Amino acid sequence: MKETDIQNDLASIRSLMERSSKFISLSGLSGILAGVYALIGAIAAYPLLHQAPVYQLSFGGGSYSPAVGYLDTSVSVLAPLFFIAVAVLVASLATGVLLTYQKAKRKGQKIWGKTSRELLFNMAIPLIAGGLLILIFIARGYFGIVAPASLIFYGLSLVGAGNFTFDGVKSLGLCEIILGLIAALYPGYGLYFWAIGFGVLHIIYGSMMYLKYDR
């Protein structure tokens, strides 16, 4: 047995231990793009949200006439907001899957295997639970809960996913949870926290991962 043999053995052990337990094809670039989509979504949502108080004004004193068109605000604002949220989500997921698929192909790793299955399963639990909870609260009129709850549950899903991929994902999750809790302390600023959590943090995390692993 020669020294190079031993070193090959050790190298293959290290790589297998990592590849067998972690999904390392997640694309950092897709994190950056998801953050950009979220920021675009937040900018698009901003004017919509700032029409809502106008509706209350006109409803109370009737002093503000341009608001007439927003009498049924609950429907006219909620529908486009919902559309923006879904569009951001779909665009992010599609970009993530596509770029991750390309990276997996380049690295010769299977995109659908034991590790990616466990990664998705562990992410799905808090996401589905949180998503349903948020929908229930929206239906009952508690709009204020959307931003903090979505950040917290998203953070929890990332912490769970962190065990099956890069460690950075876990730190990102912890940041999202902390941000969600702060957002809960400041009702009315949900959109800003949302933009920071889903936009800025994703861009920071994505660039760090990109510089560290993708190049």
Add this chain to the structure above:
Amino acid sequence: MKIPFDKLDKAFENRLRLQIMSVLVANQRYDFNSLKDLLDITDGNLASHLKGLEKEEYILVNKSFLGRKPNTNYEATDKGKKAFAGHLDALEQLIKSTKS
């Protein structure tokens, strides 16, 4: 200078067995097909090495059914984990002794 080859575990002489063992040490359990995909080897090759490790009592085999498909899971025993750690130590010493 004497190189401690005797400390190396004979069961891990084959590179594939060492690789299988490292996957099972890093994960609680691993199933046959995922192992096959990961190592990129044939059914027969993998099965014979798994049998070898089983004979040494380094791994445990759990057979079950997922629906109607057989699903075989493997996990490392304490004995196997200890042997693996000992083998790594021996490799480390070998490298050190050849460098000095």
